[in-house]
Amino acid sequence: MSERKIEDIRHKRKWHIWLVLIVALAVTLFPVFWTLVTSFKPSTEITNPTPIWIFKPTLDHYKSILIKEKETQDFSTGSQSIVGIQTFDFYKYLVNSLVIAISTTVLAMVIAYPAAYSLARYRTLGDNYSFWVLSIRMLPPIIFLIPISILFAIYGLSDSRLGIIIAYLTFNIPFACWIIKSFIEDIPADLEKAAYMDGYSRFQVMTRIVFPLTRSAVAAVMIICFIFSWNEFLFAMVISFIRSTPLTAGVGLFVTGYGIRWGRIAAAAVIAIIPTVVVGLIGQRYLVRGLTMGAVK
Amino acid sequence: MAEIAFRGVWKVYGKSVEAVKDMNLQVKDGEFVSLLGPSGCGKSSTLRMIAGLEEITRGDLEIGGRRINEVEPGDRDVAMVFENYALFPHMSSFDNIAFPLTLRGEDRGEIRRKVEEISKLLDLDGLLKTLAVNLGGGEKQRVGIARALIRKSSVLLMDEPISHLDADLRARTRGELARLQRLLGITTVYVTHDQLEALAMSDRIAVMNLGVVQQYGTPDQLYNQPANMFVARFIGEPPMNFIPCTLERNGSGRVRIFTGGRGFDVELGGEQAARIDPGFRGGEVFFGIRPIDFEIAGGANMQARPSSSKSAVKAGVLNYEAGCEHSFLEAKLCEYTVLVECAPTARFSEGDTVTLEVAANRFHLFDRRSEASIMKVEAR
Numbered sequence: 001m002s003e004r005k006i007e008d009i010r011h012k013r014k015w016h017i018w019l020v021l022i023v024a025l026a027v028t029l030f031p032v033f034w035t036l037v038t039s040f041k042p043s044t045e046i047t048n049p050t051p052i053w054i055f056k057p058t059l060d061h062y063k064s065i066l067i068k069e070k071e072t073q074d075f076s077t078g079s080q081s082i083v084g085i086q087t088f089d090f091y092k093y094l095v096n097s098l099v100i101a102i103s104t105t106v107l108a109m110v111i112a113y114p115a116a117y118s119l120a121r122y123r124t125l126g127d128n129y130s131f132w133v134l135s136i137r138m139l140p141p142i143i144f145l146i147p148i149s150i151l152f153a154i155y156g157l158s159d160s161r162l163g164i165i166i167a168y169l170t171f172n173i174p175f176a177c178w179i180i181k182s183f184i185e186d187i188p189a190d191l192e193k194a195a196y197m198d199g200y201s202r203f204q205v206m207t208r209i210v211f212p213l214t215r216s217a218v219a220a221v222m223i224i225c226f227i228f229s230w231n232e233f234l235f236a237m238v239i240s241f242i243r244s245t246p247l248t249a250g251v252g253l254f255v256t257g258y259g260i261r262w263g264r265i266a267a268a269a270v271i272a273i274i275p276t277v278v279v280g281l282i283g284q285r286y287l288v289r290g291l292t293m294g295a296v297k
Numbered sequence: 298m299a300e301i302a303f304r305g306v307w308k309v310y311g312k313s314v315e316a317v318k319d320m321n322l323q324v325k326d327g328e329f330v331s332l333l334g335p336s337g338c339g340k341s342s343t344l345r346m347i348a349g350l351e352e353i354t355r356g357d358l359e360i361g362g363r364r365i366n367e368v369e370p371g372d373r374d375v376a377m378v379f380e381n382y383a384l385f386p387h388m389s390s391f392d393n394i395a396f397p398l399t400l401r402g403e404d405r406g407e408i409r410r411k412v413e414e415i416s417k418l419l420d421l422d423g424l425l426k427t428l429a430v431n432l433g434g435g436e437k438q439r440v441g442i443a444r445a446l447i448r449k450s451s452v453l454l455m456d457e458p459i460s461h462l463d464a465d466l467r468a469r470t471r472g473e474l475a476r477l478q479r480l481l482g483i484t485t486v487y488v489t490h491d492q493l494e495a496l497a498m499s500d501r502i503a504v505m506n507l508g509v510v511q512q513y514g515t516p517d518q519l520y521n522q523p524a525n526m527f528v529a530r531f532i533g534e535p536p537m538n539f540i541p542c543t544l545e546r547n548g549s550g551r552v553r554i555f556t557g558g559r560g561f562d563v564e565l566g567g568e569q570a571a572r573i574d575p576g577f578r579g580g581e582v583f584f585g586i587r588p589i590d591f592e593i594a595g596g597a598n599m600q601a602r603p604s605s606s607k608s609a610v611k612a613g614v615l616n617y618e619a620g621c622e623h624s625f626l627e628a629k630l631c632e633y634t635v636l637v638e639c640a641p642t643a644r645f646s647e648g649d650t651v652t653l654e655v656a657a658n659r660f661h662l663f664d665r666r667s668e669a670s671i672m673k674v675e676a677r
Contacts, residue, residue, distance in 0.1 A: 190383040193350050198397040198448075199371030212387050 039266035046262045061267035065090045093250035100161055100246055101229040104168040108225050109218060112176035117206050120184035134178040137171055141234055144170060149238055159241045167235045172225045183217040184210055219286035227276050247272045299361045299451035299484040300326050301347060306356035308342045316342040318508040327482045331495035334505035340488045344454050347486060348377050360452060376445035377454040382437040386430035390421060393429050394443045415443045435466045453485045471497055492532050504528050526668040529585050529661060538635040540584040541665065554584060558631040561610050569657045577664065577671040585661035588638040594652040614649040
């Protein structure tokens with residue numbers, strides 16, 4: 001009897017969980033869904049006051065951003081859109097985005113890992129220093145925007161990939177540092193001491209003993225850094241003008257003085273989502289394992 | 298040759314936390330020495346100073362006559378077994394054991410041969426391919442010991458290596474470790490808070506408290522001639538009873554020991570009095586006696602002994618705890634409660650009066666102020 005009751009309760013609880021999940025998914029995924037729908041919609045139907053659900057899908061938006069020869073062809077508003085399209089170079093933006101996101105991720109890890117090791121194992125710069133490092137990440141990015149853009153203009157870093165990478169590192173290093181530090185702290189210090197006694201140096205201990213043990217955390221942090229850099233919009237928009245524009249900022253160019261090219265924005269957004277989804281899928285097991293490992297020992 | 302010598306060694310953490318104070322200790326070549334004491338007594342700090350994992354604040358530490366204060370841990374020819382085994386979880390048992398050798402770039406075939414040899418010794422044959430993370434506690438510990446032994450270093454350090462094992466496994470490993478140490482003849486320093494471990498395995502034991510070596514001697518010396526009350530209390534299970542008394546000497550070389558209340562008032566003469574350090578003129582003392590050293594006169598199991606070498610006092614039974622191997626009697630001696638170990642066949646009940654006797658060479662006296670023993674140290 002009691003078993004059945006428990007079973008019932010479980011079912012009920014499951015039912016509630018499902019409801020919550022469905023609502024949450026609907027709320028979070030609907031914009032993505034609508035972007036996807038919009039990217040296949042004929043331009044004329046996109047801004048229709050009543051949402052149109054049934055339409056004849058078109059690949060025009062994708063073609064117009066992916067195929068350079070057809071840049072000048074615009075089916076909906078003729079010559080007005082040329083301004084926007086001529087300046088939109090999808091492949092350049094894609095390369096910029098990839099270079100910036102990958103470099104930021106790798107550099108953040110190379111710089112943050114030794115720093116995290118130092119913070120975890122020594123009392124580097126006092127007890128509160130590591131928290132101060134993290135607090136940089138807590139400030140709203142806009143605070144850094146003004147000094148960074150002024151300094152970049154002075155030192156010739158404006159509109160360069162390097163400039164954007166440096167700006168992103170400002171946020172990714174503290175984050176990576178903090179997370180990895182907590183993982184290193186979970187590794188028993190005796191493990192390292194055993195390696196010293198056998199003749200390893202501090203550096204060898206870090207690279208050959210500690211690093212392999214924090215691999216899943218490193219993977220998780222790298223995924224998060226990549227996604228952050230890939231998705232960043234504010235700095236990309238302000239620091240880059242022509243040469244270094246990444247995809248996120250490039251899409252902004254469809255907001256022209258003559259109108260907003262929603263279809264193309266949607267198409268570019270859908271393509272831009274792909275790398276994050278791929279990275280997310282590949283890294284899923286690291287993310288799950290990595291993020292729980294730190295919390296529950 | 299690998300004697301270890303501490304010469305006035307201090308370990309001070311920060312500015313004022315004195316973990317080890319002015320330690321002077323010699324460990325002979327091939328000797329098994331335990332550092333025994335409660336947690337925080339400085340025994341682990343001492344071990345880690347030998348290992349090179351802690352800096353030596355003051356004094357000299359020598360291994361084999363060479364001062365090693367500034368020598369890197371890897372160059373000290375010292376191997377260590379850690380409390381939590383400190384195996385590299387991402388490596389197999391084989392790689393863990395081989396680690397110290399691969400690091401030195403030894404020949405692969407040679408490494409394999411050595412690992413197999415040591416695994417046979419520690420009964421690890423079937424486990425060499427298992428990842429360290431998947432080993433059980435006892436297995437991890439054996440791999441840890443194998444890793445420490447494979448280097449054939451001149452000194453082996455062990456930091457409570459078996460304290461995390463189950464009771465039966467612990468008892469077994471205790472014997473195994475002692476056997477292995479004698480087999481290899483490696484100078485060993487062993488840290489433990491478990492007096493049974495230390496007594497069972499060591500050639501000599503250094504009992505530590507508050508960063509100071511309280512006594513350094515053979516298990517037998519520590520048990521039979523504790524230098525002070527701390528050692529007396531720490532060694533032996535259940536611990537020694539202490540009765541506050543006054544000691545008086547009279548002219549004829551006899552000594553009277555009595556408590557303030559009635560019931561405990563014994564006079565010692567001849568052999569018994571002679572055991573007390575003549576330098577101690579008299580005053581407040583603690584009379585110390587182990588539960589096992591009481592004899593119960595008139596008890597069912599008592600055989601008569603010549604009473605001349607004994608002192609007898611009367612005591613009331615407060616509580617009787619029967620056991621299969623040992624039975625314990627809580628008895629009221631004047632206003633003091635003492636624990637008496639008696640034969641399992643003995644039967645007492647609350648309210649009984651028993652006569653407790655103490656053999657001449659089984660009691661201890663401590664100066665109440667300094668807590669130091671006032672018994673003469675017998676040469677052995």
